[in-house]
Amino acid sequence: MIKRIECAYVPVSDVERSAKWYEEVLGMKLRSAIEPGRGAIMIMGDGGWLFLQPSPNMTPLTFATTGWTEVGETFEMFPICFETDNIQKLYESLRQAGLWLEAEVRDEGVCGHQLNFKDPDGNKYQVWQQPE
DSSP: OOOOOOEEEEEESOHHHHHHHHHHHHOOEEOSOOOTTOOEEEEOTTSOEEEEEEOTTOOOSOEEESSSSTTOOOEEEOSEEEEOSOHHHHHHHHHHHTSOBOSSOEEOGGGOEEEEEEOTTOOEEEEEEOOO
16 A cells, blocks of 8 residues: 655754755755755655755654664664665765765675765665665
């Protein structure tokens, strides 16, 4: 009955700054001009929408889980995983942006290539590329 996730809502402390970062670093497109006090709609390459919502008491989009690692250690989880066709190019863009990201792209075999990173507000994401 549910087909897919159409859009996601992300808390940000400064909508204009974040929209610029998502455009320049992740290659998303701003859908329309940002109105004062309102959020921004970012369009991904496949047409999906990411809403950047102003959050005065900014709490990053992330949570702790013990269900991700094999030994049950606590892991800071990413609630959203993006897909890319060029993970190495994205890695370089993220590295140049100077924020937190994993040291290298991981080859997870049949699960493709993966990379975890954070935006300027500490929202944690994963990006993956299908295996060749």
